[in-house]
Amino acid sequence: MNKKKRYTVMALSALLVASTMAHNDEAKPWTFWYWMYGAVSKAGIHADLVGMKNVGLGGTYLMPIRGVSERPEYQGEAAQLSPKFWEMVDYSFQQADSLGLDMGIHICDGFALAGNPSILPAESMQKVVWTDTIVGGGKKIEGMQMWQPESYKDGKLQPAVSEGGYYQDIAAFAIRCKEKPQLFKPEKIEYTEAVSTAKGYYLAAKPASITYSFHKPVTVRSMRVVPNGNNIQSQRLLVQASDDGINFRDIKQLVPPRQGWQNTMCDYTFSLPTTTARYFRFSWTPEGTEPGAEDLDAAKWKPLLKLENILLSNQPMINQYEGKSGAVWRIETDAAAKSETVAMADVLPLKLENGMVMGVMVNGNLMNKLPKGTWRLLRMGHTSTGQTNATAGTGKGLEVDKFSPAAVRKLFNSWYALFLNRPHSDVVKYLHIDSWECGSQNWGYQFAEEFKARRGYDLIPYLPIMAGVPMESASRYEQVLKDIRLTINDLVNEKFFKTFTDLAHEQDIEVSHESIAPTFPADGLQHYQYADNPMGEYWLNSPTHDKPNDMLDAVSGAHIYNKNIVQAEGFTEVRGVWNETPAMLKPMLDRNLALGMNKLFFHVTAHNPWMDRKPGMTLDGIGLFFQRDNTWYPEARGFVDYITLCQNYLQQGRPVVDIAVFTGEEIPSRSLTPDKLVPILPGVFGAERVASEQKRMANVGIPMEESPVGVTHSANILDLKDWCNALHGYKYDSMNKDALLKWNFEYSPKGKLPGNQDYRILVVPQPANTLSAEVKAKIEKLREEGIIIIDKPYQAKDFSQYGIEPDVVLPEDMDYAHRCVLEATGRKDIYFLTNQEDKERQITATFRTRTSKIRQVVKLSLPAYGSAFVILSNKEDMQVISQTGHKLVEEEGAGFTENYPSVLAVADKWKVHFDDIRKDTTVTLPFDWSKSADEKMKYYSGHVTFTSSFEWGDSVPVSAEEKMEVPAEKTKTAPSNDGFIKIQLGKIGDVARVLVNGKQYGYAWTAPYEVYVPKRDLKNGSNEIQIVVANTWHNALQGAGEGKAPFKGIWTNAKYRTKSKALLPAGLLSTINIVY
Template sequence: MKKYLISIALLTLGMQAHASSRPWTFWYWMYGAVSKQAIKADLQAMKDVGLEGCYLMPIRGVGERPDYQGTAQQLTPTFWQMVDYAMEQSDSLQMQMGVHICDGFALAGGPWISPEESMQQVVWTDTIAHIDRRHSTFALPQAHPGHLGFYRDIAAFAVRVASPLPQPHEGGTIKRDEKGVFRAKTPGFIEFSFDAPQQVRSIHIVPSGNNVQAQRLRIEASTDGVTYQLVRQLTPPRQGWQNTDQNYTYSLPATTARYFRCYWTPVGTEPGSEDLDAAKWAPTLKIRDIRLGADAVIDQYEAKNGSVWRIATNNSPSTDFPEVVMLDKYGSPRHPLGNGIWRIVRFGHTATGHTNATAGGGKGLECDKFTQKTVEKQIDSWFGQFMKRPHSNVVRYMHIDSWECGSQNWSASFADEFQRRCGYDLLPFLPVYAGIPMPGDDRVLRDIRTTIDHLINDVFFATAARKARQYGVSLSSESVAPTMISDGLTHYRYVDFPMGEFWLNSPTHDKPNDMLDAISGAHVYGKTIVQAEGFTEIRGVWNETPAMIKPLLDRNLALGMNRLFFHVNTHNPWMDRRPGMTLDGIGLFFQRDQTWFREAKGMVDYITRCQEWLQRGVPVVDIAVFTGDEMPSRSLTPDRLVPMLPGLFGTDRIADEARRLANEGQPMEESPVGVRHSAGIIDLKNWVNALHGYCYDSMNPDGLQNGRFDYKALVVPQGSFVSDASKRRIAELESQGVRIIRTPYCQDTLDVIGPDALLPEGVAFNHRRDGNTEIYFLANQLDSARTMTISLRTTKGVPHIYYPIDGKQEQPVFRHSNGRTELMLTLSAYGSAFVIFTDESQGNAPETTLQHHVLTTAPWDIHFHNNGVSLQQQPLADWTASSNDSIRYYSGRATYTTNFKIKVKKGQRYYLSLPDVRDVAQIWVNETDCGIVWTSPYEVDITNAVHRGNNTLRIAVTNTWHNALRGADAGKAPFDGIWTNARYRTKGDSLLPAGLLAQPIIRITKATKQQ
């Protein structure tokens, strides 16, 4: 039966795909500017193009842009009327919807969350007390003022300290600017001098903004101000993009000197990555303040106390501990304090102050993620209200989107949860939050971070999953890292549909870790669907086409994504303004007023065919990479594996990585226009099939210790923290025959299994197994057609080639040898194919091209739809070459009509290709719709439409908005109604080629006889 079903699937896949295989889109309503007419038009356009549904997210409020005259402020009666209408229309179109858990897209807050119910953080105030025979009592410092009027005490302590340092004199070559900021672009130093030698044991740095250079200082000391000795070279902790909630404190070896200086140079700067985000930008030093300290501190304690997503570069435990005395609730010490100087520290907790910042009428404080009742209140107050509306049956998903609310390290129940999970009382160790060294502080801080991770999963995500079930919907979620302290994979255990994100032409904002988190999380926890927010763009430039985004799409399909969400379909409330409303220029412009949105159906159909196969069965992945027991943690990008798997990567990759990481001269590049950044940021387009036939997943401790292990090898990166429980599990796997790689592996293939796919450079692949059916997806990432020999690690059945671009199937010539199958495969420029192994032969024999025939036609009649201009043309010419501004700056659809003659023979097939079209086209022959061309080879099968003698040919060509916007900006708009709120930049004044630029070609083929 299964063999029969697979055969039927191969034959009918292009005709009627399963609903779950169709892509989705995010649907944003901006600034309360919403209209029923446009809602209906939006949803109908989504339906027509082949989307399955949309995630509705209102963004920002009416008051932020009153000039848009919005009336649908979130939570008002008008807003709910629009929601009701959208649901009704969606229901009538048999489309599905998802709704975010709060207003905006980040993350889970609202006006119903009080400061006490919001995300909490530990705060403290302190004062100095001098204790001697005459002064044996002291007063507690004044309580922290709290945020938003909320504060609660936790406990207070007395800590013996050294005499405070006197105020030093500032000097050096790096000076403060008019705003009081130390600023430099060239090497230099900031000097602090004392009138007498002082012992310094710490340095506290307050950067200006998210500045990684402030964390790269070389601390030096001198007794005479001439000869300096190294004290410590500071190294930045790994850190995410939302990194300004805390400053930086580093411990220093006890050093006595009169002069201390902080030397800085851009030399040695890393090129930037998702976990060192601030290094992506031009190396400029910006520091608001530097304070030297006389007391020992826990090194980088801000990176260890759970208040911000950082991974400290130094995890050595403290060795020098001051005397610490816990005070009672009245502020009295539990035993008399000895004579000396004491720091009295009063700890409490208050709101972090983070809000769902992209919201409008539903904006408020972010809910406490560690308290079940508060999470329930948040979900019921927003998502629950949607589920009370008529036609709420269309809502099938509750979605958790972009985590942009920082971290939290306390709640009313945190101390109790800590004791329950860790087995000891946290309160006596509270000083470690403030960086005060205590015996066992490294363990306590790790336990704090681990408890945060457990609570974000066991409370926030578990509650969200339970509420989703109560509402009869599924739970979808993006990544938590690198903002909230967590294991970046564990929350996908609770999520029905994991989601990552990838960006288009936005190196500074791309999220390769997010994609790998979602893919690995799905694989580890057995989730079939891996969703992706796709083609988010920091600044669209209106030159984007389906062909442009296809290589990026295919690369992510090969990584493991199998349900795409286009970012973004922004609701344009006006029917007479185009392109119209956008997310202020962010995201791929994928909505009804995109010039080529109608023709995007060709791309959507392609995606649907791909996803239909990539949602079948289970992934075949050979290697697991352990992420370690450090907290926070997340998946590893391939560059992090080069030191452990040098043999698989090869010598060229090792050399390339050495050059990239050296970052000599700190090279910069510009992408998109106006955004300068490090040229060495990792781009996964340069890491296609980097392990030469092997794929890997990241494996977290939860998956390692509690899940199935279906991998042949486990990599345990050197230097990673591994708990005793993980060590025991690794030893158990090794005893079961799993290859454990603890030291650099230098062979070019694994000794336990050969490569899954032997492919030429630049071909990405994905392998899934559905019972006895092996499914390989192969994607050419080069801009040239290629015929190649491939070798796949299977001999199960017969291979068939399926081309998702048009649904064609072929039965290739192949041979089995040494447990592998070899065959020839031809892929067009950026082309793709599936090789599917089944029990029976399927598909047609490959075709042989008999001839290419440049079409000779009558003159072309051209009609420009948006302005009514018509003309006749022969030969074909670029629209931008016209002296008529209505054509020169035209954007949109224009129809070319002509006729041609051809001799037709039985047994031959006829394909019409467009060798140069800008940018997409739909083709009719004798009024038969033959399809849409949007990517190479820009070809359609016209065999069933063409006939002997005279034939009519109609080609509707559509370009991008680029030229019309340039014309409108120059006062030469090609038609009325051109308007957009997008902030965009383009380089120079050049227009983009547009129209049908070369005569079509007829390609004539016949089937090849199989030997």
């Protein structure tokens, strides 16, 4: 049964935004405000903040970046923590206060992550380190010196030495060896001609092999790969062995672990089947390489084998122990390796008589008497990871120990609290923790004690496992390693994130977090329980750097932990080219609104200390240049107003999400992108998607593309723009184990989390044998309570067999978000719809209602990349609100009726004024000034004012619509003053604002580039129309690069990269229509 209603699509006018936003400043977007290299001025601060206020922002996160000494040519005087710096901070607070802008401060200098000069090595992030000494037993070893492992000294890590630097012992072990441990040095190394060693390492772009030859057979049980840089191909070798150097047999195909971008802290250890041979060959081919993703970052790039060394050993080692021990964010995915285990004969028992003893050390000397035999002395301790807040200036220091509340408080008091003690600091409303860029730690304050308290046994006897030594049994050492990661996860959440939140809340400050993955080995969702405002990030025109998982982490983390606001650091560009416009940004914005974001933070507004250099300072060319000296920044008010309107609606109520997807029990973990769900929900995705995903992952031929200019990468990287409305009318959240176990039925028979979030379906993609008894029991309890459990490939196209119809049915290349508002007088359902095609579309949308037997059908027209809100309420007629300004009436059998059928004549000639070069001319439209013969105009970037006129009043004929509304016996000689005229700009380059009779009426920044003017504001007779157009900086920077700058003062520290020297169209590129 369909239920139809008459409806109107309303224009997004400034009046509409103002009335909507009167009660919700939270809906305004914010921006990151970077002070670069200590180059800060009061004039620049004032101009920046006034610009933010005028463009409609609600506030900014102030973050100083880099130090004065790094770029002395900028003559910065406000080095972080200096008196000049605090003078500038005080002024910015005072200015923000006077303008009604709020602010947030990062937890340390720079943007990654939590370091400070006050942090001592013992208070910094720690890692387990060790040294090996091989000795013969049979006598008391008194004063046997064991080399001190790696230590931290003079600002850097130093290799094993006899003494010195920061290092703390944990324990020593003597391990009986059946044979002397060896790293085998090949007698000869040969490689095929595709391999080059000219750069000091093995480099190949085509299939290649490297062969090790030995004088006599050697027995190998493990290998260590030392890549050059973050190189995935060196982890994809086929290991073969031969007795004669001619006939080779396969030993193992290496499979890379899942890994993030900050992945060079450790080498890669692979266990091998025990193999005795004289020849070992390592073969490589680029074919078979995955296309790359956030959790396989190095696979994004052109497939090159870059290899420093391969080390073969006779010692059994735990496969991929570096990631399993928490030293780096990695996840073993090699199914064969998981089924293989180190032979029991090679596994080390705990007791002395069977092979191991904990040593007694005095000043680094082992004092034990050992039985006869060969012994491996393992001295284990911890030192600083050496990580710093690398993007800081004089506030740079070691990264704080994430397991020490006392060290975290010290960091808070050494940076953030200083800002709270400044005048006007009441403008500071947020503490921000940016994206995690400081790697991992697997030791820290009271780690052993915390481990024992949480896991129920002593870690110390098992410590050699962290050095890759297999002990007791495969199940045991794997469990110990998992327990280490679980403890790391517990501590980073409770000791780091929770401590910061508690400190902030004591000051009535809210907290925002960005993603912890894929750099720190933890649950990527769990830390959001301690964030008031979870935050993700997404990148513009930067496929290698985009963060779809980050956004999904933040969205799911917010939903499962009852956080209403989902922030996003938006539109970062790895290489900006100054051609960015609001119209270019809108499709990506809308996709992320549909994903669940409802609070945008532009990234980035770089402070420009100079009033005479434009476009000025940037984050060294990274980021969206959303700052006062961007040409179209004043006209961005229309774009910001649109964002404000959207966020106002999308912050109301709670999200409607039918499906929860379990992330599993592995640590580290994070949300699941839609491609990961295709195997478990093939029917819902459909046969076409299943086939296309198989093709994408096969990555045959390793197709590459270039985006942005100069960045070549896999063409098959996951891009969420290809996954709009992926589940065809169903939304999903990822749910971690913590949230799953908290799922209860206290509030609703459907089952709600403490966050009041309903889910009706639980998808469990993991095999049953990977789930703990605790999780299995919880899933069965949910099944008994009526939750639909999908734990095998689901072949149906939807979930209607369970009474769960699609929430909304949309055409392809559209997406949506749905919020439900429960009020005392009834329920309101807010749907956001986005057209992700670059063309106008007339669409039919069908919405699920509360009764499920009734579908609400809505027809509407959307422009290219257009969007709309459909609001259903049981107490009032449906509303549809669109940014487009189309006013449409649905009538039975009539389709869509445009209510502006009559056209006003506009004078042919337009006066044109170029602001920054003070030039005037007269033109007819269309006019593209980039084609001008005058080079000052041709290369001009900035504002140009077009002026003309049109007639209104008695001389204007009545519109066709008004004629239909007037009774036949009456006559009407002039149009009514009710309603609006619509000024259609057509195609423009790039944004515009429209004034009539000197009054501004709106901005044209996206299709269909229209502005509305109330008829009552028009004069009887001639009316002046002015259209102020701004293009991007692209053309002026191109001209400046060619020595043809259109005006003086053009300067930026951002490199300018374009594929073509062709100028971009600029101006009014169509004739202007005024309809009524």
